[in-house]
Amino acid sequence: MIMSLNCGLIGLPMVGKTTIFNLLTGAGVETSNFLTGKTETNVGTATVPDSRVDYLSGLFKPRKTTYAQIQFSDVPGLVRGSSQGQGVGNQFLNTIRNVDMLAHVVRTFNDPDLPHVDGSLDPLRDVETINMELLFADMEIIEKRIHRIKHGKKVKKENELELEVLEKCLAALENEKPIGQLDLTEEEKLILKNYNFLTEEPLLLVVNMDEEQFKSKSYPVKDALEAYASGHGLPVIEICGRIEMEISMLPDEDKELFLTDLGIVQSGIDRLTQAAYDYLGLISFFTVGSDEVKAWTIKKGTDAKRAAGKIHSDLERGFIKAEVVKYCDLQELGNMAKLKEKGLYRLEGKEYIVEDGDVINFRFNV
Numbered sequence: 001m002i003m004s005l006n007c008g009l010i011g012l013p014m015v016g017k018t019t020i021f022n023l024l025t026g027a028g029v030e031t032s033n034f035l036t037g038k039t040e041t042n043v044g045t046a047t048v049p050d051s052r053v054d055y056l057s058g059l060f061k062p063r064k065t066t067y068a069q070i071q072f073s074d075v076p077g078l079v080r081g082s083s084q085g086q087g088v089g090n091q092f093l094n095t096i097r098n099v100d101m102l103a104h105v106v107r108t109f110n111d112p113d114l115p116h117v118d119g120s121l122d123p124l125r126d127v128e129t130i131n132m133e134l135l136f137a138d139m140e141i142i143e144k145r146i147h148r149i150k151h152g153k154k155v156k157k158e159n160e161l162e163l164e165v166l167e168k169c170l171a172a173l174e175n176e177k178p179i180g181q182l183d184l185t186e187e188e189k190l191i192l193k194n195y196n197f198l199t200e201e202p203l204l205l206v207v208n209m210d211e212e213q214f215k216s217k218s219y220p221v222k223d224a225l226e227a228y229a230s231g232h233g234l235p236v237i238e239i240c241g242r243i244e245m246e247i248s249m250l251p252d253e254d255k256e257l258f259l260t261d262l263g264i265v266q267s268g269i270d271r272l273t274q275a276a277y278d279y280l281g282l283i284s285f286f287t288v289g290s291d292e293v294k295a296w297t298i299k300k301g302t303d304a305k306r307a308a309g310k311i312h313s314d315l316e317r318g319f320i321k322a323e324v325v326k327y328c329d330l331q332e333l334g335n336m337a338k339l340k341e342k343g344l345y346r347l348e349g350k351e352y353i354v355e356d357g358d359v360i361n362f363r364f365n366v
Helices: 017-025 051-060 089-094 123-150 157-174 186-195 211-216 222-231 241-248 252-262 268-279 304-311 313-317 327-333 336-341
Strands: 005-010 042-047 064-066 069-074 101-107 203-208 236-239 282-287 292-299 319-326 346-348 358-364
Touching (some): 005 017, 017 069, 017 241, 017 268, 051 292, 069 268, 089 123, 123 157, 123 222, 203 222, 203 268, 222 236, 241 268, 304 313, 304 319, 304 358, 313 358, 327 336
Parallel strands (some): 005 069, 005 101, 064 292, 203 236
Antiparallel strands (some): 042 069, 282 292, 319 358
């Protein structure tokens, strides 16, 4: 069960990572900390935009409205050699080992006041730089563990299985293949569960463009980067941090007009948040009432009983039935009474698979 989705923002220094973090979370953290020598990880929460929550809140007029949320961790900029202790080194890497996914911010924007750490703009090179550091960091952990097992007093049977899986992972990493791309059995995955390997995490590329690039929908080596992303199964989100900053400072009533003028349906920050949510196979169901309208986050394929447990363990333990209506039906007809008249208000058992957009009331007894 997903309790709190956590996404790690990674990238080279001065790529706009902290600016994006601030836009996502409203944290107002100082940017360009790389230049000041600060190396803290910034943590904040972003709301997952959802027009369905807006509609339900308008319909039920609750005292409280709660959207789905994602926690973002903005880690210090990674430089070549971080896995061997260069820059902020392993201190940085360890702060992202427990996240659910990684979003790699790649810089394509031009700014003479912020020179690129490698002296030139080459997003494909930057992606490969970060990927290699993640590979090296995982290799170091595996090599140390293999050494401990082989030089222990006695190699137990479970250690033999662990050794076999670790050596399989090491061979892949030495061939520049992430652990997440290995075809592992469920038993092998269980053995690796507590390692939190960086190259196992789902990865999303966030291209941070300048205004001219954003308007022309083009940036250096775009075709090569998109081909690389496609070949590695990586989603790509294009945003312009500077334009997003302008949007964030506008009154709500002006934001939509500004987006329309730019020919944008949804801001880049909203698209990034939604993409992170979708990429992990997450969906939302809703509970509604005069007290609260709330979006609950679960994995696709979750049954009604386990979904009830997301709200409270008592609901799962004493589960009787789930009263379910579809959001689209509620939006079309406008109230619960009409849904019942049309036979669209259903009772489902514990094995019912909850669908995205279900509005649910759980019956339970403990």
